[in-house]
Amino acid sequence: MKIRTNFCTIGVALIGFFFLVSGTAVSQDDFEYKVTPIKDGITMLHGGGGNIAVLESERGLLVVDNGYEQNSKVLEAALEQFSAETQYVLNTHWHGDHTGGNAELANDATIFAHTNVRVRMATGSEAADPMALPVVTYEDGVTLNFAEQTVKARHLPAGHTDGDTAVYFEQANVMHTGDHMFKDWFPYIDKDSGGTVDGYINNVQAIMDMIDVDTIVIPGHGPIANLEDMQRFKDMIVATRAEVAALKASGLDLAAAQAQGLDGKWESWGTFFIKEDRWIATLWDDV
Numbered sequence: 001m002k003i004r005t006n007f008c009t010i011g012v013a014l015i016g017f018f019f020l021v022s023g024t025a026v027s028q029d030d031f032e033y034k035v036t037p038i039k040d041g042i043t044m045l046h047g048g049g050g051n052i053a054v055l056e057s058e059r060g061l062l063v064v065d066n067g068y069e070q071n072s073k074v075l076e077a078a079l080e081q082f083s084a085e086t087q088y089v090l091n092t093h094w095h096g097d098h099t100g101g102n103a104e105l106a107n108d109a110t111i112f113a114h115t116n117v118r119v120r121m122a123t124g125s126e127a128a129d130p131m132a133l134p135v136v137t138y139e140d141g142v143t144l145n146f147a148e149q150t151v152k153a154r155h156l157p158a159g160h161t162d163g164d165t166a167v168y169f170e171q172a173n174v175m176h177t178g179d180h181m182f183k184d185w186f187p188y189i190d191k192d193s194g195g196t197v198d199g200y201i202n203n204v205q206a207i208m209d210m211i212d213v214d215t216i217v218i219p220g221h222g223p224i225a226n227l228e229d230m231q232r233f234k235d236m237i238v239a240t241r242a243e244v245a246a247l248k249a250s251g252l253d254l255a256a257a258q259a260q261g262l263d264g265k266w267e268s269w270g271t272f273f274i275k276e277d278r279w280i281a282t283l284w285d286d287v
């Protein structure tokens with residue numbers, strides 16, 4: 001997801017950031033990351049931007065995604081609560097709510113991402129700080145081998161964007177989907193960044209094929225999920241696409257289709273960033 005609005009600092013004077021000594025949260029202004037231990041040295045940081053996964057390895061921390069730029073000092077402070085230094089950073093895709101901490105973390109860590117993440121960050125309308133750019137890029141994927149955890153990063157083509165990666169922690173059986181999973185919400189498909197509806201559905205299925213019923217799924221947005229949640233998510237996309245196809249086939253234009261809307265059972269899916277009207281518009285050109 002990409003949101004430019006800085007909802008964390010609107011109307012709030014910067015009065016300095018501080019630690020909550022409990023070690024469970026770090027705060028700046030009114031923002032703090034929630035810290036949820038997952039399994040086998042893997043922790044989720046969440047509450048601002050995309051979900052972040054942290055692996056504590058014998059070679060330091062691997063940090064998968066890193067939130068908004070304006071929260072990067074808070075993130076750095078949160079990471080200092082771990083026993084090791086941040087050595088590796090991986091971006092699931094280029095959006096600013098997943099890569100905003102790159103420049104800050106790049107002082108100590110090496111950033112990995114798909115080739116198109118670097119291209120889009122370097123050439124976008126708001127070209128990134130050169131320090132924020134991924135250093136190690138790959139086409140199909142990369143494997144990071146730690147003593148107790150093998151981390152397989154696999155590229156997913158032309159779905160949410162054209163540079164997405166799903167990150168699988170093999171021994172722990174934990175999957176970070178990036179933005180190929182919005183738990184129980186309509187997803188954002190960034191067609192301006194090479195995303196497609198068909199690709200998105202194929203990629204969701206590809207992730208499902210990599211996991212099992214015991215896998216802990218860290219979605220791009222929303223709480224911890226599992227295979228069943230992913231199946232429900234994919235079924236929703238396929239079913240709403242069929243509804244939009246039927247609306248279009250009945251002769252309605254987009255505005256009339258939006259006015260008519262989807263089946264009422266999907267109402268709760270439109271309560272996050274992508275509202276129902278926008279989801280119908282996303283599907284419209286593809287049916």
Ligand SMILES: [Zn+2]
Pocket residue numbers: 001002093095160179188
């Ligand atoms: Zn995104």
